[in-house]
Amino acid sequence: xxxxAFVEKxxxxxxxxxxxxxxxxxxxxxxxxSGGREIGTLGATQLINSRNALLLDVREPKEVDGSRLPxxxxxxxxxxxxxxxxxxxxxxxxxxxxxxxxQRGRAAAALLAKLGFKDIYHLQGGxxxxxxxxxxxxxx
Numbered sequence: 001x002x003x004x005a006f007v008e009k010x011x012x013x014x015x016x017x018x019x020x021x022x023x024x025x026x027x028x029x030x031x032x033x034s035g036g037r038e039i040g041t042l043g044a045t046q047l048i049n050s051r052n053a054l055l056l057d058v059r060e061p062k063e064v065d066g067s068r069l070p071x072x073x074x075x076x077x078x079x080x081x082x083x084x085x086x087x088x089x090x091x092x093x094x095x096x097x098x099x100x101x102x103q104r105g106r107a108a109a110a111l112l113a114k115l116g117f118k119d120i121y122h123l124q125g126g127x128x129x130x131x132x133x134x135x136x137x138x139x140x
Contacts, residue, residue, distance in 0.1 A: 036097070036109025036120035041133045044096050044123055053094040056087070058108040059127065063100050067137040069130060074140075077104050077111075084115040091116055098123035098130070 007014050039047065047053040055072035057064070058080060068074060073090075075083050077099065087095075095117055097108035105122030112120045123129065131137060 036106065036113065036122050038106075038124045039096060039121040040124045041130055041135060044121070044130075045135065047094055047096065047121070051094050053096050053121075054087075054090045056095055056097045056108065056112075057127075058097050058099050058104060064140065067139050069098065069127070070136055070138045072098075072138070077108055080108060080111050081114075084111070087112075087115065087117075091118075094119040094121065096121045096123055099126045101128050102126035 001009075044053070044055075048055070055069045057068050057072040057074040058077040059074075060076045060078060064074070073087070075086065095112055097105045097112065097120070099105050099108070102123060102125045105126060109120045109122045125132070
């Protein structure tokens, strides 16, 4: 039996193989295209302590509940492109972008790459993961 005959006879299994393979590869590919790398709370803490990483809070004002990560700079994602010049002095430092739950941090990383940042991370799980890990927060 040739390969094409096998595929024709078992086309549903072959389609499932292609789909599942795509789902396994997608996180790797999308992470490379975003301009930043995902980092957990432990890695973020290490990066802050060892390399003085900038914490960038990209939550919208209505999401900020009066607290943020210690010494974080707040620039909402909706304003990041227009206010990017304010961050120019930090371009040589590693940047860890975070939102409330981690979904928009990747978009922020892509924008930061366009603004000239090279060492960009986005916090996995966002502010919620930080708080759930029992790490310190700063009242605003």
